[in-house]
Amino acid sequence: MKTIVILGSTGSIGKSLLKIINKDKKSFNIKLLTAHKNYKQLLRQAKLFKVKKVILTDKKTYNLKKENFTKNNISVFNNFSELGKILTNKVDYVMSAIVGLDGLEPTLKLIKYTKNIAIANKESIICGWNLINKSLKINKTNFIPVDSEHFSIWYALNKKFKTTNVKRIYLTASGGPLLNISNKKLNKIKLSQVLKHPNWNMGKKISVDSSTMMNKIFEVIEAKKIFNIKYNQLSILIHPDSYIHAIVEFKNRMISIIAHDTTMDIPIYNTLFDDNKSYILDKSYSLDLNKLNSLSLKNVQLKKFPVVKILNLLPSKSSLFETALVAANDELVNLYLKNKIRYNDISSLLIKEISKKYIVIMKKKSPTKVSSILNVTNLVRSRINQQIHIK
Ligand code: NDP
Ligand code: MG
Numbered sequence: 573m574k575t576i577v578i579l580g581s582t583g584s585i586g587k588s589l590l591k592i593i594n595k596d597k598k599s600f601n602i603k604l605l606t607a608h609k610n611y612k613q614l615l616r617q618a619k620l621f622k623v624k625k626v627i628l629t630d631k632k633t634y635n636l637k638k639e640n641f642t643k644n645n646i647s648v649f650n651n652f653s654e655l656g657k658i659l660t661n662k663v664d665y666v667m668s669a670i671v672g673l674d675g676l677e678p679t680l681k682l683i684k685y686t687k688n689i690a691i692a693n694k695e696s697i698i699c700g701w702n703l704i705n706k707s708l709k710i711n712k713t714n715f716i717p718v719d720s721e722h723f724s725i726w727y728a729l730n731k732k733f734k735t736t737n738v739k740r741i742y743l744t745a746s747g748g749p750l751l752n753i754s755n756k757k758l759n760k761i762k763l764s765q766v767l768k769h770p771n772w773n774m775g776k777k778i779s780v781d782s783s784t785m786m787n788k789i790f791e792v793i794e795a796k797k798i799f800n801i802k803y804n805q806l807s808i809l810i811h812p813d814s815y816i817h818a819i820v821e822f823k824n825r826m827i828s829i830i831a832h833d834t835t836m837d838i839p840i841y842n843t844l845f846d847d848n849k850s851y852i853l854d855k856s857y858s859l860d861l862n863k864l865n866s867l868s869l870k871n872v873q874l875k876k877f878p879v880v881k882i883l884n885l886l887p888s889k890s891s892l893f894e895t896a897l898v899a900a901n902d903e904l905v906n907l908y909l910k911n912k913i914r915y916n917d918i919s920s921l922l923i924k925e926i927s928k929k930y931i932v933i934m935k936k937k938s939p940t941k942v943s944s945i946l947n948v949t950n951l952v953r954s955r956i957n958q959q960i961h962i963k
Contacts, residue, residue, distance in 0.1 A: 573601045574844075575663040577686065579678050581605040582613040584775060585669035585692045585718065588840050590617060595852045597621070603663055606670070606678070611637040618646050625658045627651065629674075652681050659685045665844065667718070668693050671775065673898065673949055676700045677942055683707040690843035692718035694790055699895040699945050701797035702938070716843045717798055721791050723839035724818035724830035725799060735801045742819040743791055744811040745872065746771050748783040751812060755876065759916050766915065771814040771834045780905045784919055785877035792883060793894055803886055810870040815863055833859045878919045885926065892934040892948045893926075899952035900925045907960055925956060 576593075580586045586605075593600050606627040607614040618626050618641070626641060627649045628634045634650040641648035649658065666686040668679040675693035680703060683689055689708075691697060696704060708715050717723050721743045729735065749768045750758065767779045774782070781787035785808075792806050809819070813834075820828045832838045841853055874880050887893055904921055907913045913921065925931065931952065939945050 573599060574665060575601045575603050575661075576665045576667070577604040577659070577663055577682060578602070578667045578669065579606050579675065579682065580667075580669035580671065580693075581617055582607040582610040583669055583671060584773075585836065585840065586667065588837050589667050589669070589844070590621070592837060592841050592844065592852055593621070596849060604658055608670075608674075609633045611640060615640055615644070615646075619644065625649070652678050655681055655685060662687055664688060665690065667840075667843070668696065669718075671695075671777070672902070673699060673895075673945070676703075676945065680704060680707055680942065683713050684711050686713055688714045688716060690716040690718050690840075694719060694794055695898055697794045697797060698790055698898055700939060700942065702890045702940075703942065715798075717794075718836075718839055718843055719791060719794060720817045720832075720836060720839050722794055722798055722818075723842065724832075725795060725820060727842070728818060728820040728828035728830050729799075733799055735799045735805075737822050737824070738799075738801065738805065738820060739823045739825075740805050740807060740821045741795060741799070741801065742807050742809045742821075743788060743795060744809050744814065744816050744818065744869070745785065745788040746782070746812055746814045747810045748785070750783050751810070751876075759914050761915050763909070770812070772836075776909060777902070777905055780908065780918070781901070784879055785872065786879050786901050786919075786922075788872075789879055789882050790898070793886065796886075797890065803883065803888065808872050808880070810868075810872055812868060813863065815859060816867065816869075831859060831864065833857055878923065881923060882926070887935040890939060892937040892939050892944065893931065895939060895945050895948045896931045896934050896952050897922075897926055899949040900931070900956060903953045903956045907956075912960055921956070925952070930955070 578586050578589060602621045602623045604625050605614060605617055605623050609630045611628055611633055614626055614628060625647045631650060638648050663686050666682045666689045668675060668689060669692040670678060673695045676696040679691060679693060679696045717726050725741055749765060749770055766783050767776060769779050769782055778787060788808050795806055796803055816829055816831045818830050838857060872880050901922055904918045908918050
């Protein structure tokens with residue numbers, strides 16, 4: 573029986589993982605599930621999978637709803653400070669799938685308590701990779717990437733992180749829902765159109781990031797950190813159908829092209845099983861090879877996706893600049909979702925903000941503590957909000 577923990581079990585990634593586990597329930601013993609506010613879903617999951625311990629991080633929800641858990645003999649905690657009581661031995665597998673930078677501390681805390689950690693939470697990797705990597709080494713914990721592009725690169729590298737024989741890695745991008753809409757029309761674009769991703773069903777934030785190409789910029793940073801490769805060895809290719817997730821060109825000119833159907837179930841399943849439990853991924857998951865007849869791989873157009881310029885501004889060493897970039901984009905996407913700025917403002921204000929001196933100097937500062945990452949996040953968020961308010 574595999575012992576496991578899911579951080580963010582009520583989210584899109586968490587639910588996909590539980591759906592897979594549900595097909596082979598007897599092979600798993602779930603030690604801990606966590607959510608922020610969605611206590612109903614968390615309770616349902618805990619009952620279905622006979623989980624005895626859960627964490628509900630939102631204070632108000634925890635105070636109002638903790639009895640719903642205790643009367644079902646489920647211990648409920650409000651934060652991660654008592655992990656030592658919850659997990660007495662190292663578990664076999666942790667899935668880190670909280671959204672946003674709030675996932676960083678829990679991810680770092682869990683590394684000590686697991687043999688393997690699959691990390692979906694992009695923000696943790698982009699802002700805190702050096703802290704994560706250090707802890708992985710100290711605690712001898714294996715890391716598995718979950719994001720489909722990074723999972724595919726890792727798969728092409730035979731489940732290793734060694735890239736000395738790699739010439740170039742291409743990350744594919746669908747181009748999102750606005751790929752074929754003229755720039756002129758973008759300022760009048762409706763939110764519903766922005767959120768309507770052609771191939772993937774995802775949360776609002778990541779859907780907006782896919783439409784601006786910011787999601788792919790983040791994934792390039794993720795890839796650089798995870799695989800310890802140079803930015804000039806990473807490229808983005810537009811591939812509207814999203815069947816191919818990564819292309820790895822080796823120095824010997826051999827090329828690995830990794831394809832799978834457009835569902836996160838496939839990388840998630842593969843982070844969990846080494847063996848071939850093929851009945852879990854039935855034939856509905858196999859890709860019709862006819863679909864690979866017209867791949868239409870293209871370079872990204874800078875005019876269409878101005879945020880691609882940001883690739884030239886990234887420092888070669890891990891720095892607090894990446895955190896500032898994540899925070900600035902987060903805040904601008906929030907403002908857009910609240911109808912405070914227009915769609916095109918997301919990219920133009922982002923490029924303007926990260927070119928300011930207070931952010932540029934962060935390129936020389938290494939993210940050595942969680943507190944410095946959180947401080948930069950708060951600073952950038954409040955600077956952006958002040959400006960929008962003054963406007
Ligand atoms: P969701 O928004 O669907 O789920 C987020 C989960 O985190 C929920 O369980 C939520 O709980 C919990 N959560 C939210 N806020 C907090 C908080 N402040 N503290 C603790 N827990 C919190 O996100 P996704 O599952 O889509 O994505 C998770 C991560 O994986 C993200 O970083 C995303 O970028 C990355 N990712 C996602 C992909 C996808 O296809 N969805 C693909 C690749 C990467 P509650 O339900 O109670 O709010
Ligand atoms: Mg991805």
